[in-house]
Amino acid sequence: ELVLTPADALHGVAWAALPSLTGRPVTAVASAAAWLSGAAAPRHGRTVLVAGPGLAYADAEVADLARRYPGATVLRGDAAGVDAVRDALDGAELAHLATHGTFRDGNALLSSVSLADGPLTAYDLETLHTSPRIVVLSACDAGRAGDALMGLPGVLLAFGTSTVIASVTPVQDAAARDFMVAMHAQLARGVPPARALAALPRSPGVLGFTCFGTG
Numbered sequence: 255e256l257v258l259t260p261a262d263a264l265h266g267v268a269w270a271a272l273p274s275l276t277g278r279p280v281t282a283v284a285s286a287a288a289w290l291s292g293a294a295a296p297r298h299g300r301t302v303l304v305a306g307p308g309l310a311y312a313d314a315e316v317a318d319l320a321r322r323y324p325g326a327t328v329l330r331g332d333a334a335g336v337d338a339v340r341d342a343l344d345g346a347e348l349a350h351l352a353t354h355g356t357f358r359d360g361n362a363l364l365s366s367v368s369l370a371d372g373p374l375t376a377y378d379l380e381t382l383h384t385s386p387r388i389v390v391l392s393a394c395d396a397g398r399a400g401d402a403l404m405g406l407p408g409v410l411l412a413f414g415t416s417t418v419i420a421s422v423t424p425v426q427d428a429a430a431r432d433f434m435v436a437m438h439a440q441l442a443r444g445v446p447p448a449r450a451l452a453a454l455p456r457s458p459g460v461l462g463f464t465c466f467g468t469g
Contacts, residue, residue: 255279255448255469257289266422268462270451279448281469284408289468299347302386304339305330306353306368306393315352315392315431322438323348335371340378346386348441350434355393355420357405365406367393376409385413388447391420392434407466417447417467426459433460 256275260267260282269280283289301323305312313330320328327342343349351367358364363380366373379385389410407418419437433454440450448469 255281257281257283257286257469259283259285259289268423269464270456271461276456277452279446279452279465279469281448281465281467283467284411288411299345299387300342301326302339302342302346302349303328304334304342304349304351304353304369306334306351307370308354308368309352309427311427311431312352312392315434316350318431318435319350319438322435322442332370334369336369336374336378339369339374340382343379343386344382345384348388348390349386350390350392350438352392352430352434355391355406363409365409367391367406376406379409379413382413385410385415387415388417388441389415389419390434390437391418392425392430394421394424411467415467417465417469419447419451419463419465421460421462422464423462425462426457429457429459433457433463 256278258280269275303316303319303323303326305316316328316330320326329338329342354368356366356373363376366375391406407420410418436454437450440453441447446469448465451463451465
């Protein structure tokens with residue numbers, strides 16, 4: 255495994271696009287100390303699956319994953335509002351959000367994902383009692399950062415999430431659906447997130463997905 259503490263603009267590198275890292279588990283972290291202290295024991299808690307508006311494949315992606323995780327909390331359509339999603343995320347073991355993502359340069363706390371009644375920003379996540387242990391952001395640019403490991407992944411890690419999977423580049427919707435279903439098949443078998451990502455072939459539409467945190 256390779257653990258990286260990138261500096262400045264290197265936070266935006268799609269590491270999976272580098273030939274030397276093909277098939278190799280890679281994790282990006284803010285610091286070695288954060289990586290060593292960030293692991294959290296599995297909570298055996300609930301899984302939360304969210305489909306946001308305006309994406310052709312979000313509902314189908316979440317429906318596919320719901321079959322993988324019987325008993326998961328599934329929020330889509332009008333039910334996937336900011337308050338409902340925030341409440342569901344509190345204390346979850348695994349959260350998957352198939353939404354539009356927006357990166358706000360200069361203020362990471364205003365980076366957001368789109369939900370039925372508006373954006374869920376990092377500010378909204380400050381009120382969580384317990385941040386989800388693993389968060390998957392199946393959204394364009396949700397992993398982007400400025401000159402530090404911030405954006406939504408950095409904020410979630412600071413709030414107590416152990417691992418965030420998000421893309422640093424635009425995502426092709428249809429490719430993301432297939433990629434996410436395959437990745438969750440790995441996670442459901444107990445494969446660690448960084449290894450689950452590394453085990454999958456990458457098309458250009460999903461090259462930006464990166465593991466942040468403990469991996």
